[in-house]
């Protein structure tokens with residue numbers, strides 16, 4: 001996700017500096033060119049060699065280092081960086097940056113950076129909550145820094161409270177959100193549905209399907225990375241909700257219908273990737289399950305067709321995309337759904353193809369619109385999400 005991106009990772013002397021090694025490694029795994037700059041005090045906590053080994057780049061600590069390829073290293077690096085992140089950022093470094101003090105390699109480089117700048121404060125709770133620190137954080141926001149809120153929990157000093165450096169996954173997602181993708185959905189609202197629904201038979205049993213939620217979660221994450229304000233309405237799934245996405249958990253088809261229609265009117269794009277139950281146990285009798293000697297009878301009734309409703313109530317300029325699962329005659333059947341449900345696109349997956357459909361990390365999809373169909377090869381669900389959004393953006 002970070003191919004061809006140059007990232008400055010600033011490391012200052014919080015005890016959590018050791019976690020910055022994990023972040024450096026995670027960014028390198030995303031193919032970023034990572035340059036670490038440490039404060040001198042941070043070198044007492046973690047050795048620069050650790051970062052040099054992980055990134056393959058010299059770790060900078062000294063503004064007047066003669067053993068370096070650039071003539072004015074801090075300016076050169078600042079010019080070529082796509083993003084700078086200070087993690088951990090101590091109260092001292094934050095104070096210096098807020099007031100333009102540039103007395104070491106990290107602060108001089110940050111002052112010269114015009115790229116997006118992130119800071120992850122990490123310190124004792126009392127230091128973090130001190131009005132001086134809070135004022136400095138406000139100043140940094142005013143000067144364009146994006147602040148990553150510290151996590152709460154047990155701190156190295158023995159106190160419990162706010163001030164921990166967040167997990168690597170959280171820091172990495174902040175970086176990815178900032179620079180990984182073009183922001184062609186900025187200012188747009190996108191609603192995505194994902195996962196299965198569960199239709200209760202009785203307090204113990206339910207009817208469901210094999211949807212894992214992976215496809216819908218991928219669409220929600222990619223739309224968020226492209227700058228959209230995303231709402232994800234999800235049936236029960238065992239996935240971590242994507243960060244920076246408003247996630248609304250639901251259980252049944254009716255719950256999903258209500259959650260979707262509560263916000264559908266304000267959306268620019270709606271993508272229904274959920275596998276919604278077509279039928280649910282009927283509520284006609286108190287006893288939904290009628291037991292014979294050896295048999296079990298279950299009376300079913302149709303659920304409200306969410307996609308049909310959205311198509312029938314589509315607002316001017318809104319784009320609606322559905323998914324279809326077919327085992328045969330994929331294109332003809334999907335096109336019929338496109339017309340009947342007044343969709344702008346339908347992503348048809350053939351469940352018989354290996355690597356496509358439920359549960360897998362990959363999918364094989366044909367994008368059906370009113371133009372020529374686009375047959376996508378086997379690819380990750382995130383790559384499928386990108387292709388779907390590419391096509392929808394063209395039609396906005």
Ligand code: PMT
Pocket residue numbers: 194195210211212213214215216253272273274275276277278303304305306307308322323324325326337341349356357358359360363
């Ligand atoms: O979650 P994953 O494991 O990643 O798998 C998701 C997926 C990859 C399979 C996903 O992409 C997908 O295809 N989801 C939709 C599966 C599905 O329900 O397809 P279908 O052809 O059986 O039904 C689609 C229909 O659902 C639409 O035509 C719509 O009108 C209808 N529907 C049905 C009932 C209801 N209550 N509301 C609806 O919208």
